[in-house]
Amino acid sequence: MIYLDNSATTPMHPEVIDVMTDVMKKIFGNPSSLHGLGAKAERLVEQARQVTARMLGCTPQEIFFTSGGTEANNLAIKGTLDRIHGRGKHIITTKVEHPSVYEVYEQLKKRGWRVTYLSVDSLGRVNPDEVEKAVDDETVLVSVMHVNNEVGTIQPIGEIGKRLAKYPKVLFHVDAVQSFAKLPLLPARAHIDLLSISAHKIHGPKGIGALYVRKNLSLEPLLVGGGQEKGLRSGTEYVPGIAGLAKAIVLAEQKRTEFLRNSQRWKKAFLERLDGKLSPMIVNGDISPEGCAPYILSLSFPGIKSEVLVHALEEEGIYVSSKSACSSKAEIPSRVLKAMGRTDEEAIGSIRISMGFQTTAEEMERCADVLLRVIPRLQKVMKVHKG
Ligand SMILES: Cc1ncc(COP(=O)(O)O)c(C=O)c1O
Missing domain, CATH: 3.40.640.10 (Type I PLP-dependent aspartate aminotransferase-like (Major domain))
Incomplete structure (x- = not known):
């Protein structure tokens, strides 16, 4: 997992x-x-x-x-x-x-x-x-x-x-x-x-x-x-x-410096691994080291519903978050992403990847590789549905 x-x-x-x-x-x-x-x-x-x-x-x-x-x-x-x-x-x-x-x-x-x-x-x-x-x-x-x-x-x-x-x-x-x-x-x-x-x-x-x-x-x-x-x-x-x-x-005091350094590095490597290979893909929020918590990454894949993506990743043993689901499971776009100017489609197709002290570089690499495989497949399925 x-x-x-x-x-x-x-x-x-x-x-x-x-x-x-x-x-x-x-x-x-x-x-x-x-x-x-x-x-x-x-x-x-x-x-x-x-x-x-x-x-x-x-x-x-x-x-x-x-x-x-x-x-x-x-x-x-x-x-x-x-x-x-x-x-x-x-x-x-x-x-x-x-x-x-x-x-x-x-x-x-x-x-x-x-x-x-x-x-x-x-x-x-x-x-x-x-x-x-x-x-x-x-x-x-x-x-x-x-x-x-x-x-x-x-x-x-x-x-x-x-x-x-x-x-x-x-x-x-x-x-x-x-x-x-x-x-x-x-x-x-x-x-x-x-x-x-x-x-x-x-x-x-x-x-x-x-x-x-x-x-x-x-x-x-x-x-x-x-x-x-x-x-x-x-x-x-x-x-x-x-x-x-x-x-x-007490444990956070001991671990946080290394955690911040690692998560910054792994987030950067993660985005480089995806760079230009998945389209459309939007990185939500600030990703500069000064402007963003390095352990949080939000991505939008317009056209794919985040619930679908979350479940597709879960099938591969990867657990991330969707921000579009509310308690009724209705498709309500994230208020936060809408406030940032995202369209409904962009906001509905977002996932959040967030790291903890236990996260490893290999886990982030695997997550990127699974996205590279899963996203094009889901995009194809969505197109067929629309067509
Ligand atoms: C920014 C923020 N504030 C408050 C809370 C609520 O904290 P708790 O789950 O301890 O009630 C959360 C939990 O997700 C959060 O992310």
């Missing part, structure tokens, strides 16, 4: 599984319990908070564990807006956000918030000038993702943060789920107030993530109850998951 769908989720690292198994067996106390077993679990949670904070260059007090990126994004946005009554009614995001941000803004629009959805260029990038232009007296929150999950384009977060820092009333939220522990981004340096992360994109477990909340910023909780996470996120802590997240971060 060749697994190249690491932006959807990554296989857990065996050492993460070992740590979690150990915690499940031995440190099963409730961190809120007053006895020694509880204290042990609490210590583990606090150690993990320190590890997470170190990766983000912040203090442990600024880290709040959640059930993942979706909850972190919801908490960042709704928790902010629920707290700042009357300070303004305008919020800004982009047309290419992950649904866990985009759909929250859609929900808020229905509740009466004025929402600006920023456009992107053909590479999927927002212009910091446009962000600043969109800010008005009523603006209270801006959400811009770091790395786009469909095409890998990196947004100019540092520059946007610098611009927004001129407007003290405006809070800046960044969804860093696709970049955390891989690409450097320090919230304080980039003037970020809120930043979301998730463990399962870095070979950690599913169902655990965290929200960075800048010091002195107060949010309204989404979940109330026992008052865990300093009252911001009630619910007994998922201790094995939190320990697994910390282990995944």
